[in-house]
Amino acid sequence: MTPAILRHPALKRWPVFAEDRLPMALWSAAEIAAATGGTASGDFQSAGVETDSRDVRGGDLFVALKGEAMDGHAFVEAAFARGASAALVDRPVAGPHVLVADTGEALRALAHAARDRTPAKIVGVTGSVGKTGVKEALFAALERASRGATHRSIRSYNNHVGVPLSLARMPARSRYAVFEMGMNHAGEIDALARQVRPHVAVITAIAPAHIENLGSMEAIADAKAEIFAGLEPGGTAVIPADSEYHGQLEAAARAAGARIVSFGSSPHATMRLLDAIPSANGGSLVTCEHPAGRLCYTVAEPGGHWVANSLAVMAGVLAAGGDLAAAGLSLAEMGGLKGRGARHRIAAAGGHATLIDESYNANPASMRATLAALGQTPAGRRIAVLGAMKELGDFGPAFHLALAEPIAAARLDQLVLVGEEMAALARELGKAGSAALGGTPAVTHARGAAEAIGALEQFGLIAGDAVLVKGSNSVGLGRVVDHFARRER
Structure with missing residues (x-):
């Protein structure tokens, strides 16, 4: 007799998809061997x-990649000790494995096979700022609508190893x-987009x-537009309508045969911002419209840059045929x-x-956006620890002074x-009576993270402070965050 719970009407209405009949395991030995030629x-x-x-973790396939400094084959035994089910190697090892000529090429072949077999709607994300946040928000929106059947690249796995691994x-x-x-x-985005x-x-x-490395803003726009080269036939390009490089991006998208969906406050934007006001939780209440109607939703993350990010998310969900209502709920959470x-x-x-951790990356645009968000954060005192912005070349001195x-x-109290x-x-900021700052805040220059920690300790944090920590990852300001986050309560 069928248990009563299995006869519940809600379960009978649960949608069934063709992919539900596919194997539960990620990979079998035979599939890996067939994909890699191993x-x-x-x-x-x-x-x-x-x-x-x-x-x-238990059940993982460990891929023993060979790099300039490390050879993953030296860690095969450690991988098995941590529960790996098998290893992808270029030499025989003691334990279950697939033997291939080149593990890097084999990983790319496995990625190709994974892309070929999936019926999933694939969304690729790039951009100079906001790409990880937008990627995570798109994932949250689509996962909610698909009841957990959405995959994503984790962390910032966005390069020549991270993309095929993902x-x-x-x-x-x-x-x-x-x-x-x-x-x-x-050329790097082009290669990745053709894999994705x-x-x-x-x-x-x-x-x-x-x-x-790229020399000009126009060259940056061209490099980002390489993502359109990988679009599937009939694919959609989602581009920022308010960017001064909108025309350049649109031309590249049209050359690739893409349908175009744009986002922003411009009148021609497909996903057009109508209004954004501060919400009670520190985020924003956003109203926008698109060809099929109007949306009103809350963005939990503070700052005007997250209003723009949310429009990119909504435009991406619209282009992917996702659920805009689910996207609004996920942005609120x-x-x-x-x-x-x-x-x-x-x-x-x-x-x-309150400690705000923006320690992973920094460029002129993200610095400006994050400082603006700090300025809008209710606080007794506002404190910022700002690290150097890397990869700016000859433009660096001007961009740093422009901060x-x-x-x-x-309106900082301590910098x-x-x-x-x-x-x-x-x-410049330390000069007495600096016109830029009206004589405030107190400014300290530190050579590294340890000195920055010492400066904050000497200054002394008190109840109601808001502390922003932001800089390029190589500056190491994650150490500042870790030091003070140990006091989390």
Whole structure:
């Protein structure tokens, strides 16, 4: 007799999809061997794929990549000790494995096979700023609508290793998948996009990140537009309508045969902002319209840059055929990401302070946006620890000095500038009666994270403080966050 719970009307209405009949395991030995052209030592199944032995979990396939400094084959034994079900190797090992000629090529072949077998709607995301946040928000929106059948690249796995690894991890049963693509040089996005082959390609913004390598803003726009080269036939390009490079991006998208969906406050935007007002939780209440109607939703993350991000998310969901209502709910529930807006409630004299972790990356556009968000944050005192912005080349000195304006607008009480690139700005702001700052805030220049920690400790955090920590990842300001986050309460 069928149990009563299985006869419940809600279960009878539960949707059934063709991909539900696909295997539960991520990869079998035979599938890996067929995809890579390798030879399996025996039969096994793998639930995941990993290239770092320290991150291996039970059931993972460990891919022993060879790099310039490390050879992953030295860690095969450690991977098995952590529960790996098998290894992808270029030499025989003791344990279940698939033997291939080149493990890097084999990983890309496995990624290709994963992309070929999935029925999922694929979304690719790139841009100078906001791409990880938009990728995470798109994932949250599509996962909610698909009842958990959405895959994504984790962390910032957006390069020549991270993208194929993320593809290889994609379950055959996925209904949606979201992949982030990054670059330092021209041509890199093109190669990644041709692996991902998205149905929807999202460009968040064009800003002077990596301008040291690319030389001009126009070249940055061209490099980001390479994502359109990988679009599937009939695919959609999602582009920022308010960008001064909108025309350049639109032309590249049309040359690729893409349908275009734009977002922003411009009258011609497909997903057009009508209004954004502060909400009670510190985020924004956003109203926008698109060809099929009007939307009103809450964005939990504070700052005008997250209003723009939310429009990119809504445009991406629209282009992917997703559920806009589910997207609105997910934006209302999103929390900050580690290194990209996570907020910590930390112990301080007399109560608690708020620590805002933006330590993973920084460029002129994201610095300006994040300082503006700090200026709007209710706080007794506003404190910023700002690290140097890397990969700006000859443009660096001017971009660092230009931070004086958003620093002044943020109405800071204390400022710690970290790194040699910040020395000139520290001298300028430290001048008595600086016109840019009206004589405030107190400015300290630190050579590194340790000195920045010391400066904050000496200054002393008190109840009601809001502390922003932001800089390029190589400056190491994550150490500042970790030091004070230990006091989380």
